[in-house]
Amino acid sequence: MTTPTRGPIRALSLTLFLFSLSVSLPAQAGWFDWLYKDTYTQTRYPIVLSHGLFGFDDIAGYNYWYRIPEELRRSGADVYVTQVAAANSTEVRGEQLARQVEEILAATGAEKVNLIGHSHGGPTVRYVASVYPQYVASATAVAGPHTGARMADVLLGMQQALPLTGEVIGEIVNAAVSFLDLISSGGYEQDSLAALYSLSTEGSAEFNSHHPEGLPQDACGEAPEQASNGVRYYSWSGAKPLTNALDISDAGMGLLALLYLGEKNDGLVSSCSSHLGLVIRDDYWMNHLDEVNQIAGLTSPFETNPATVFRQHANRLKNRGL
Secondary structure: OOOOOHHHHHHHHHHHHHHHHHHHOOHHHOOOOOOOOOOOOOOOOOEEEEOOOOOOOEEOOEEOOOOHHHHHHOOOOOEEEOOOOOOOOHHHHHHHHHHHHHHHHHHHOOOOEEEEEEOOHHHHHHHHHHHOHHHEEEEEEEOOOOOOOHHHHHHHHHHHHOHHHHHHHHHHHHHHHHHHHHHOOOOOOOOHHHHHHHHOHHHHHHHHHHOOOOOOOOOOOOOOOEOOOOOEEEEEEEOOOOOOOOOOOHHHHHHHHHHHOOOOEOOOOEOOOOOOOEEEEEEEOOOOOHHHOOOOOOOOOOOOOHHHHHHHHHHHHHHOOO
């Protein structure tokens, strides 16, 4: 009977040992970057994130896009988190974002950027893509209220019916978001009533008449992926206001969803209103906060992780040469 030599056994043992390490250690740890380089999200152009109403970039280390930038960067994406006025008109926010895009282009030497906006950030990135298409390779809206949001209509109606009360409430909200802006190092002027009008059905219709790129022709329809200005447009959104019993924000999302009287929505934006360009999905088991992995990642355990959806989209952009 022939006894196997020790050489092949040792080689097999070493192979199994290295394999077990590769399985047990996360790729993001960088332990074996020398052996495996993950480029899944490595787009040609930088990815620029734009927050929604009452949003911010970072407060004391807590990011509006909870862990999403990190997940994109770990596979090669060049990601920039921007900050515009927490509450102001789409046009004002759009010009603020455009100035930051110019800075990013100058700093990186890139020719264009891939814009991704959440909520009011959706119309905001659309403004930049429409007015400055030479800067933009793609514009993606995550639950953007492109034809308006029901809550904005209700609040605008109250403000118009009780103008003095509305103005007082507006000043209180401005003071609150100014503080939010201050602690997140924004430094922008706030105008909550202007934001409210931009997010209303009336304000959205006016905005869309000037910046129609990427909008579907029919209600709840879909537009060509590439618009006449050369920019590619994408969108996705959730349709479940209640997603995680441990998330204290779910109750508020559930109550706000009642305004839609059964129409599919994420708690703040209807699925149809979120449609822009190529609609990836409009029915994720996510509410309006889940879509950016808030609050602190407490999302539905039965749905794809929001950060994974962003990673998949970055890979989509990469595969299109963007």
